[in-house]
Amino acid sequence: MKTTQFLTLTMVAGSLLAFTARAGVLGSPHDFSSQSWNVIPSDPASVCSACHTPHHADSSVVPLWSHATTASTFTMYNNANVTVASLQATIDAQPAGQSKACLSCHDGTVAINTYGGTTKGVGVTITNSANLGTDLTHSHPISLDYTPAIVGSGVNQDKWLFNPNTTTVLTPDSGTFVSGNDMTVNGFLLNGKNRLECTSCHDVHNQEGTPFNITSNPKLVKIVGTQAGKGSLLCRSCHNK
Numbered sequence: 001m002k003t004t005q006f007l008t009l010t011m012v013a014g015s016l017l018a019f020t021a022r023a024g025v026l027g028s029p030h031d032f033s034s035q036s037w038n039v040i041p042s043d044p045a046s047v048c049s050a051c052h053t054p055h056h057a058d059s060s061v062v063p064l065w066s067h068a069t070t071a072s073t074f075t076m077y078n079n080a081n082v083t084v085a086s087l088q089a090t091i092d093a094q095p096a097g098q099s100k101a102c103l104s105c106h107d108g109t110v111a112i113n114t115y116g117g118t119t120k121g122v123g124v125t126i127t128n129s130a131n132l133g134t135d136l137t138h139s140h141p142i143s144l145d146y147t148p149a150i151v152g153s154g155v156n157q158d159k160w161l162f163n164p165n166t167t168t169v170l171t172p173d174s175g176t177f178v179s180g181n182d183m184t185v186n187g188f189l190l191n192g193k194n195r196l197e198c199t200s201c202h203d204v205h206n207q208e209g210t211p212f213n214i215t216s217n218p219k220l221v222k223i224v225g226t227q228a229g230k231g232s233l234l235c236r237s238c239h240n241k
């Protein structure tokens with residue numbers, strides 16, 4: 001309990017920074033630089049070290065990954081586990097790299113401060129609603145290929161999806177989008193690889209879509225907002241519903 005309160009206080013303090021400089025990890029919920037456990041000798045109060053390291057990394061997960069990786073077995077959102085689902089996409093047996101990285105803190109089984117091979121001080125795990133657990137049937141499907149092949153009204157196709165390679169994402173009228181981004185669904189939400197992962201909807205780094213802001217975008221979502229006749233700009237960028 002105490003650690004959770006401490007974390008929350010730090011986040012509030014961090015949020016004040018979010019409005020000053022460019023919107024990176026600094027000041028976001030993933031800025032652990034002011035945590036007492038963040039004391040690696042070469043780079044104390046580092047903003048990146050809980051997740052990345054330049055050496056001795058585990059690059060089978062994501063580039064230069066330093067955090068301990070979850071060993072959980074997940075219940076995936078698929079047609080077998082969710083009887084009301086009618087997915088055309090094939091869901092991987094377990095979360096793939098990027099999503100597995102997120103779940104290494106967000107499944108609640110691994111301490112945030114276990115990285116570089118050791119737990120720094122007393123382990124702190126996520127215990128509030130940001131703990132998604134290991135039953136992913138409560139979350140949007142992840143770890144699937146979203147290609148034009150599953151879009152349409154043919155056999156094994158979903159007619160309520162937009163073609164990810166030709167459709168441009170919906171952006172708020174007043175949105176802050178970095179010019180030069182590939183604004184197709186594939187380019188902007190599927191990492192250019194037609195892969196739907198946690199990072200399709202969230203951005204833990206520079207917020208290439210709607211910048212992190214403690215009031216208007218506390219959940220680090222890439223596209224925030226609704227528009228008349230369209231509904232949620234995020235959901236409606238992919239779903240024709």
Ligand code: HEC
Pocket residue numbers: 024025030031047048049050051052062063098101102199204205
């Ligand atoms: C909370 C964990 C976390 C923190 C903190 C974090 N990263 Fe990442 N990083 C990830 C994950 C997960 C990925 C893979 C998914 C992605 O590309 O977003 C990644 C990918 C990357 C990549 C390669 C992929 C790409 O296209 O960008 C770079 C470079 C990177 N991070 C740099 C940094 C730097 C520099 C910092 C500190 C300023 C940092 N990261 C902080 C989790 C983190």
Ligand code: HEC
Pocket residue numbers: 007008029030050051067098101102103104105106112113126128129130198199202203204218219220
């Ligand atoms: C090193 C551990 C760690 C990793 C890795 C990590 N997170 Fe987090 N994340 C946290 C913590 C801690 C918080 C703050 C939780 C709290 O107390 O509300 C947080 C907060 C968030 C929030 C905001 C939740 C809220 O209630 O406002 C989102 C969204 C999020 N993370 C998504 C991701 C995604 C997506 C990834 C992978 C790309 C990721 N996280 C990787 C530790 C991590």
Ligand code: HEC
Pocket residue numbers: 099102103106129130131132139140141142197198199200201202219221234
């Ligand atoms: C299809 C889009 C989408 C995908 C994929 C997705 N999220 Fe989210 N996530 C959202 C949205 C939208 C919210 C904000 C919901 C709200 O504000 O009530 C959210 C909220 C969250 C929160 C805060 C939950 C809370 O109750 O505080 C966390 C943590 C989070 N996501 C992590 C993840 C992780 C980890 C993954 C991958 C396993 C993931 N998300 C995949 C769209 C997505």
Ligand code: HEC
Pocket residue numbers: 084085086087088089090140141146158161185189190196200201232234235236237238239
């Ligand atoms: C990056 C594109 C993308 C975004 C953004 C997105 N989805 Fe999805 N969603 C998909 C894909 C692809 C599927 C799998 C469809 C299939 O297999 O037929 C899916 C599946 C679903 C399903 C499950 C359907 C079933 O039969 O079980 C629901 C419900 C859903 N999405 C709702 C949402 C909501 C609500 C949002 C906004 C918070 C959202 N989606 C955002 C791409 C997206």
